[in-house]
Amino acid sequence: MSHEENQSILESDPYLLLFQSMPDVVTVEQMCMMLGGISTKTGRKLLQSGRITHFRIGRFYRIPKLSIINYLREIITPANTSTL
Numbered sequence: 001m002s003h004e005e006n007q008s009i010l011e012s013d014p015y016l017l018l019f020q021s022m023p024d025v026v027t028v029e030q031m032c033m034m035l036g037g038i039s040t041k042t043g044r045k046l047l048q049s050g051r052i053t054h055f056r057i058g059r060f061y062r063i064p065k066l067s068i069i070n071y072l073r074e075i076i077t078p079a080n081t082s083t084l
Contacts, residue, residue, distance in 0.1 A: 015069040024065050031063045046071075
């Protein structure tokens with residue numbers, strides 16, 4: 001992918017631009033920071049309920065950055081876009 005293509009993708013997707021400095025896989029604490037500073041207890045509840053896709057290494061949660069971006073898109077995008 002060329003630099004120009006990469007730049008246009010970043011400009012068209014504000015979440016990719018916002019979290020550009022974060023690693024591709026984050027910890028629970030990093031995820032909570034990305035979600036506006038929610039508590040780790042709330043973050044773990046989101047993971048345990050399956051709202052955010054994740055995996056575990058031993059007893060530690062690891063969350064792909066794209067899972068967090070998809071979760072934000074899901075909760076911010078209205079479910080019904082039809083007009084009256």
